[in-house]
Amino acid sequence: MTGTPRFLVSRNFALLWVAQATSSFGEFVLGTTVTVWLVLDLANGDPLLPTYIAAVVIAASAPRLLVAPFAGVWVDRWQAKRTMIGADVIRAALVAPVIVVAAITPGKELMIGSLLGLLVGISVLSQFFNPARAALMQVVIPASRRVDASSKSMFAGLGVAAIAAALGPTLFALYGAIPALAMTMLTFLVSAVVITQTRKLAAIPISDPEITSFWSRFRRGLATAWRVHSVRLVLIGVGLYGVSLGINNAVLALFALETLHLSAAQYGIVAAAFSVGGLIGAVLATPLLNKVGSERLFPAAIVLLGLSYFGYALTRDFWPASALMLLSGVIFAIYVVAQGPILQAATPPGFMGRITAVSVPILGLSSTLATVITSQLLAWASLRASAAGVTLDPQAYAVAIAVGAAVLCVGGAAMAVGSRRRLRESRP
Incomplete structure (x- = not known):
């Protein structure tokens, strides 16, 4: 007799799910608190405020580009459970001296430097925590529950981000920065304790144990990421989305407020x-991916996301814009949820750390380049318009969004055609 399936898949998954939500909550609270602290107190009225805000973004994002690809090599060799616990404990330890610095009310430069150093340190350790978690998830999630587990992870991530985005500034406004920092430290410690309660996770497969050279293992991870079709599908999709994300980062606010x-x-x-x-x-x-299939729906979701952004670029009214953003969020979630089951099924045992660590810098690099190129093109167009005695046409922001949408539609359609052709050729 088969019992009712667990809502959170299994005990180990439930604990890892809680650990993910808790540690992510701490990261989000810290990020929002630092930004508000700079704007309202530390750099209030300082002409360098935009530079400080940019430094916060870089401090949190640079390790995803510079550390993640290499961290994955170590993660695939280390015991994943211990890696997660160690990363959490060290992240908590990094917060403690910053609390002390904040308590002694130092000069502005020391406080800002301490916060930027903390953001860098936590982001570096996250590049070890996240691939290790992915490696454990590949083991603890049954194949039949991969879609369901990915959906629940996505829901937890979005929910945590929404709550933390509101709680961090609220705590700062009511009680100052120290309680928010203390909460961040506590969340990492709670996450570590929760992970210690998982059971029978010591025997995670280690790939290519005969290869001891770091660079040989690094190259083999990259080769595997590109050689396995399903993994390559996800990486291309992540790159396509990164281009659209980068463009939208540069223009969405301008489109809403000026266009x-x-x-x-x-x-x-x-x-x-x-x-x-x-x-x-x-x-x-969950029901949609179980019915259609993750690998089939993944490129379709990319195309649909592009179409929703096309619609958003064409709208000129508040309510249609809200509805299209809601629709875009729905499709985006399906796109993200589909990635987990594809990678868990296609990634060879012992490679999950490196595969996961490759996708993060691909997203970061593509989105960063797209943001820089878009902002520079708009700045150039604005200067040209100013030289001609006019202002930049706000419709330019709609055009930029449409370009990002076109990248998604064309790229996603090409991926769908390629996957269909591969499936047809593999049939006897």
Whole structure:
């Protein structure tokens, strides 16, 4: 007699799910608190404030580009459970001296330097924590529950981000920075304790044990990532989405405020609609992916996401913009949820750390390049318009969004055609 399936798949998955949510919560609280602290206190009125804000973004994102690909090599050799616990404990330890510095009310430069150093340190350790978690998830999730588990992980991530984005600034406004820092430290410690409660996770497969050279293992991980079709499919999809993400990072706010002429409150609603759509999509993803198949729906979701952005670029009213952002959030969640089952099924045992660590810098690099190129092109166009005695046409922001949408549609369609052809050729 088969019992009712667990809502959170298994005991080990439930514990890892809680650990993920808890540690991510700490990272989000810290990020939002540091930003608000700079704007309202540390750098209030300082002409270098934009530079400090950019430094916060770089401190958190640079390790994803510079550390993640190499961290994956070590993660695939180390015991994954111990790696996660160690990363959490060290992250908590990094917060403690910053709390002390904040308590003695130092000069602005020392405090800002301490916060940037903390952000870098936590981000570096996250590049070990996340691939190790992915390696454990590949082991603890049964093949039949991969979609369901990915959906629940996505829902937890979005929910945590939404709550932390509100809680960090609120804590700072009511009690100052120290309670927010203390909460961040506590979340890492709780995550570590939760992970210690997992059972029978010591025997994680280690790939190519005969290869001891770091660079040989690094190259073999990259070769595996590209050689395995399903893994390559995800990596290409991540790169395509990164281009659209980078363009949207540069223009979405400008499009909403200058092209659509939304008020600040309306813009907040439009932005929140995407997150709400993501939560809805995380719930809908399980039955949809189980019915259609993750590998088949993944490129389709990329195309549909592009179409939703096309619609957003064409709209000129608040309510259609909100509805399209909601729809985009739903499709985005399906796109993300589909990745987990594909990678877990296709990645050879012992390679999950390196494969996971490859996708992160691909997203970071493609989105960063797209943001830089888009912002520079818009700046050039604005200077040209200014020289001609006019202002930049706000429709340029809509064109930029449409270009990112076209990248998704064309790339996703090509991926779908390639996957269909491969499936047809593999049939006897």
